[in-house]
Amino acid sequence: MPAIVSASLSKFGKRQEGLMEIAAEAALPVLRGRWDDVDFVVVSNTYSGEFTSTSGLNTLLTTYLSLDAVPSIRIDNTSGSGGSALLVASSLITSGTARRVLVVGVEKMSTLKTRDVTAVISSLLTPRERATGPSLPSLAALAAKLYMSRYGATREALAQVSVKNHHNGALNPYAHVRKEVTVEEVLSSPLVSDPLRVYEYSPISDGAAALLLVGDDEARSFTDKPVYIRGIGTASMSTSITSRDDLLDLSSVREAGAKAFRRAKAEKVDFAELHDMATVLELVQSEALGLLPRGEAWKYSEEGYTALNGELPLNTSGGLVSKGHPIGASGVAQAVEVFQQLRGEAGQRQVRNPSVGLSLSMAGFGNCSTVTIYGVEP
Amino acid sequence: MPAIVSASLSKFGKRQEGLMEIAAEAALPVLRGRWDDVDFVVVSNTYSGEFTSTSGLNTLLTTYLSLDAVPSIRIDNTSGSGGSALLVASSLITSGTARRVLVVGVEKMSTLKTRDVTAVISSLLTPRERATGPSLPSLAALAAKLYMSRYGATREALAQVSVKNHHNGALNPYAHVRKEVTVEEVLSSPLVSDPLRVYEYSPISDGAAALLLVGDDEARSFTDKPVYIRGIGTASMSTSITSRDDLLDLSSVREAGAKAFRRAKAEKVDFAELHDMATVLELVQSEALGLLPRGEAWKYSEEGYTALNGELPLNTSGGLVSKGHPIGASGVAQAVEVFQQLRGEAGQRQVRNPSVGLSLSMAGFGNCSTVTIYGVEP
Numbered sequence: 001m002p003a004i005v006s007a008s009l010s011k012f013g014k015r016q017e018g019l020m021e022i023a024a025e026a027a028l029p030v031l032r033g034r035w036d037d038v039d040f041v042v043v044s045n046t047y048s049g050e051f052t053s054t055s056g057l058n059t060l061l062t063t064y065l066s067l068d069a070v071p072s073i074r075i076d077n078t079s080g081s082g083g084s085a086l087l088v089a090s091s092l093i094t095s096g097t098a099r100r101v102l103v104v105g106v107e108k109m110s111t112l113k114t115r116d117v118t119a120v121i122s123s124l125l126t127p128r129e130r131a132t133g134p135s136l137p138s139l140a141a142l143a144a145k146l147y148m149s150r151y152g153a154t155r156e157a158l159a160q161v162s163v164k165n166h167h168n169g170a171l172n173p174y175a176h177v178r179k180e181v182t183v184e185e186v187l188s189s190p191l192v193s194d195p196l197r198v199y200e201y202s203p204i205s206d207g208a209a210a211l212l213l214v215g216d217d218e219a220r221s222f223t224d225k226p227v228y229i230r231g232i233g234t235a236s237m238s239t240s241i242t243s244r245d246d247l248l249d250l251s252s253v254r255e256a257g258a259k260a261f262r263r264a265k266a267e268k269v270d271f272a273e274l275h276d277m278a279t280v281l282e283l284v285q286s287e288a289l290g291l292l293p294r295g296e297a298w299k300y301s302e303e304g305y306t307a308l309n310g311e312l313p314l315n316t317s318g319g320l321v322s323k324g325h326p327i328g329a330s331g332v333a334q335a336v337e338v339f340q341q342l343r344g345e346a347g348q349r350q351v352r353n354p355s356v357g358l359s360l361s362m363a364g365f366g367n368c369s370t371v372t373i374y375g376v377e378p
Numbered sequence: 379m380p381a382i383v384s385a386s387l388s389k390f391g392k393r394q395e396g397l398m399e400i401a402a403e404a405a406l407p408v409l410r411g412r413w414d415d416v417d418f419v420v421v422s423n424t425y426s427g428e429f430t431s432t433s434g435l436n437t438l439l440t441t442y443l444s445l446d447a448v449p450s451i452r453i454d455n456t457s458g459s460g461g462s463a464l465l466v467a468s469s470l471i472t473s474g475t476a477r478r479v480l481v482v483g484v485e486k487m488s489t490l491k492t493r494d495v496t497a498v499i500s501s502l503l504t505p506r507e508r509a510t511g512p513s514l515p516s517l518a519a520l521a522a523k524l525y526m527s528r529y530g531a532t533r534e535a536l537a538q539v540s541v542k543n544h545h546n547g548a549l550n551p552y553a554h555v556r557k558e559v560t561v562e563e564v565l566s567s568p569l570v571s572d573p574l575r576v577y578e579y580s581p582i583s584d585g586a587a588a589l590l591l592v593g594d595d596e597a598r599s600f601t602d603k604p605v606y607i608r609g610i611g612t613a614s615m616s617t618s619i620t621s622r623d624d625l626l627d628l629s630s631v632r633e634a635g636a637k638a639f640r641r642a643k644a645e646k647v648d649f650a651e652l653h654d655m656a657t658v659l660e661l662v663q664s665e666a667l668g669l670l671p672r673g674e675a676w677k678y679s680e681e682g683y684t685a686l687n688g689e690l691p692l693n694t695s696g697g698l699v700s701k702g703h704p705i706g707a708s709g710v711a712q713a714v715e716v717f718q719q720l721r722g723e724a725g726q727r728q729v730r731n732p733s734v735g736l737s738l739s740m741a742g743f744g745n746c747s748t749v750t751i752y753g754v755e756p
């Protein structure tokens with residue numbers, strides 16, 4: 001399996017810069033001294049057309065980065081694009097199609113008003129469900145209600161996930177929302193979709209993430225501390241929410257996780273980046289992945305088990321809720337966080353001596369999920 | 379290398395049906411009796427957002443096709459998306475990531491007026507060139523002028539490419555423009571961009587193409603006549619047209635072709651599907667690929683060398699000019715044509731006993747090119 005040998009982020013947030021500038025901000029540190037090495041570029045992006053009237057983003061970007069002769073593609077899987085890009089980049093290397101792949105995830109979303117961004121993103125729902133009005137935030141709110149009633153989770157426990165992720169994000173210089181919040185502040189912040197409030201959702205962010213992936217055989221010629229992809233699993237489920245038996249059973253997450261653990265020959269991980277588009281999803285996902293017992297993640301969260309200094313730190317980067325969620329960048333940014341943690345380079349967010357990490361990149365409301373397991377050893 | 383074991387098209391043209399219906403029209407014949415076999419879906423599409431306000435196309439499509447649990451991605455490389463999708467699908471199989479990949483290329487373009495379609499497609503140009511006005515059709519016209527003046531090609535010889543491709547397309551039940559044209563009709567058709575006229579450009583089409591790709595080890599359990607992918611090459615060049623030394627030197631085509639021939643261990647092909655967004659490009663590309671001598675393709679075309687019954691038939695399907703050019707579908711549709719030809723199933727378009735075929739899928743004006751070489755033997 002391939003290895004990540006370099007990784008970087010742009011600052012996440014409302015940026016004045018354009019799509020190319022933001023992508024370059026993440027890619028240039030990765031490219032430094034390695035322009036001639038890269039033989040393929042995978043761009044992870046969903047909405048360059050809708051948000052910035054740009055198509056052909058991958059070839060525009062290779063030209064912008066002075067990688068004119070390097071072939072490229074754009075991968076889209078909505079909010080799960082980054083995980084899919086990593087899967088494809090790994091396959092390109094393992095199959096011998098490419099040797100050194102630059103992966104760049106990028107999205108510029110702040111060009112539109114919040115309402116219009118929500119409308120654009122709702123275009124991933126089935127036509128019938130799109131017409132009847134549920135947006136992804138309102139589905140998350142429904143999941144929160146269900147989670148509380150089914151498992152007896154308290155409202156405060158849900159809010160605690162936001163408190164933890166904002167704490168982590170405040171320690172992340174690249175995060176969009178660098179601000180500690182208390183349970184009280186979360187619960188008195190503006191209501192978005194009952195019962196969830198604004199601090200419990202990812203903000204609308206611009207941002208980019210980049211990494212260089214190479215074959216494991218040559219990884220150590222690039223760096224003393226490569227981070228190996230040990231296994232990737234991907235799985236899907238119906239896009240039609242109303243046709244699902246149980247809103248809390250994210251079967252794509254469960255199956256992608258099982259595949260990834262099998263391929264990685266791993267039993268446990270030391271920390272994980274999950275897809276907390278809304279905080280309740282971190283709870284549901286950690287259970288679906290088998291990281292925490294079903295129906296009990298909220299207790300573990302309340303007790304600090306998933307905090308930076310806990311047994312199983314979750315979303316050390318701040319997660320989507322605090323770091324931000326530039327659609328095409330998020331899954332790649334998760335890999336960047338895992339890379340930094342496994343190299344011991346996560347600064348104030350560093351977890352203690354991790355050797356195995358996990359990321360979950362999720363399209364829509366679990367429409368397609370990709371789980372990647374990384375290790376300091378192959 | 380993997381093999382294509384089944385392939386199909388939707389009717390190309392101005393369709394009343396929506397994006398999903400058109401995609402399904404191509405995919406259902408490929409899926410028949412094989413629903414349980416498919417373990418990955420690669421969707422080739424560029425403009426579902428711009429043309430039909432749809433995102434998350436890949437998961438919407440798997441749900442529509444009752445492939446709920448099958449993971450999927452969308453691949454975009456503008457007009458070269460189909461070739462990139464084939465490259466990625468092959469890599470997924472060769473790397474062991476997937477075993478049986480359904481590739482579906484689809485675009486619905488007729489929702490917008492011609493002027494608006496051109497504006498959308500121009501969004502793949504560099505911002506500076508986009509601002510100064512050249513569209514892809516006008517770049518092709520410039521290339522035609524240059525080709526005639528440099529090589530002494532006659533205006534009639536250029537028109538002859540359109541005559542040939544319309545002849546082939548008239549024999550293709552799935553083609554958009556099924557109509558024979560004469561040189562005189564081509565040269566008296568409405569001017570689009572001097573000197574090129576309407577019959578010398580691909581029309582704006584809706585359409586889809588689908589194929590099933592599996593590992594070569596199990597190909598014969600699916601069909602007695604698999605078509606093997608013998609080699610794929612991809613290469614890129616600057617997206618900035620004005621920064622190129624020579625508008626007629628499509629270096630990405632040249633390099634992608636050289637790589638594909640090397641990987642396929644092939645010296646020649648029996649026929650080829652090229653990317654004739656404008657007819658002059660068929661000439662330029664056949665030279666860049668080394669299929670015909672530089673500066674002389676127009677003579678070969680005039681003498682019937684590239685006709686259906688010639689030595690090297692080009693664009694037997696009718697090419698983009700007659701079959702149509704639904705952006706994300708085109709590259710996949712080329713593979714479908716090669717599949718049918720190599721199996722002897724191309725009906726009135728059948729070339730005599732071919733054993734090796736080639737397709738060229740090209741993004742923008744050569745921004746990224748992918749060449750695939752196929753054979754009846756692995």
Ligand SMILES: [Ca+2]
Pocket residue numbers: 648688689690
């Ligand atoms: Ca021949």
